[in-house]
Amino acid sequence: MTDTTRLMSIGEFSSLTRISVRMLRHYDSHGVLIPAVVDEVSGYRRYLPEQTADAARIRRLRDVGFGVSAIGALLATAGTPAYTQALRLQRRVLEEELELGRMRLRALDRMLDEIPEDTIMTRIELTEIPPQTYVCLRGTVADYSAEGELWQRFMPALQEQGIVPTGPGGCIEHDGEFRESDVDESVFLPVAPGTTAREPLTVHEFPARRAVVATVTGPYAESIPRAHEAIAAFLAEHGLSAARVDDDVATHHFNVYLDDPGVTNEADLETAVHLPVR
Secondary structure (H helix, E strand, C coil): CCCHHHCEEHHHHHHHHCCCHHHHHHHHHCCCCCCCEECCCCCCEEECCCHHHHHHHHHHHHHCCCCHHHHHHHHHHCCCHHHHHHHHHHHHHHHHHHHHHHHHHHHHHHHHCCCCHHHHEEEEEEEEECCEEEEEEEEEECCHHHHHHHHHHHHHHHHHHCCCCCCCCEEEECCCCCCCCCEEEEEEEECCCCCCCCCCCEEEEECCEEEEEEEEECCHHHHHHHHHHHHHHHHHHHCCCECCECCEHHHCCEEEECCCCCCCCHHHCEEEEEEEEC
């Protein structure tokens, strides 16, 4: 039987734990922090002093971004490897959110400085692309930022097969629309005509094509979307349209990375975004 002389009111418990009365009721309704006693008539909640330790753990988990349902599950695994793994996964989530926040701040700074968005462009032009031979590795990645996973598979396969590139490489985007997940891409490098390759690599011989090319400078996540904005405006201004055919890879838009991200500062990376047109 609970010693009622030791019970604290919800207000007292709230003051000690720095958790609002509203949130204490919320945690109670989700079974995360259940009062020691609830008056059947008034509904008043009362807590034991030792429950402040549970409240402190809940508050710490809340403060690092865990929601109420996740907190309940985590408390059940406290002291196990699953608990530690969950904390490590949350750390990775927070790192990704931090990077996204930094990117948004940079974009906001440009807006505050009234820098026109198209000043990031080096040039945009309609050009004739000569015939090209590319060795490629195609795959599906989680999102556009995960393209590096394809390169990690691509470069060792090239070396193993003794294939020598003739210039800077890039990425072909095969989806007909912008995707938030499950992105179908090919990473590629130009090679001499007549080059052959074994799986998982393929060789494509592309004919001469006409394309709008926007050359941009800066971090890929910021500069490539701006290139597409500029290309869209160029198409509208000049009455052009994309030549894309779903099953014809030569008509898919692609990026050429003119600098090596391993040795070039992110702010100085130059990318040529190509959209074949008709």
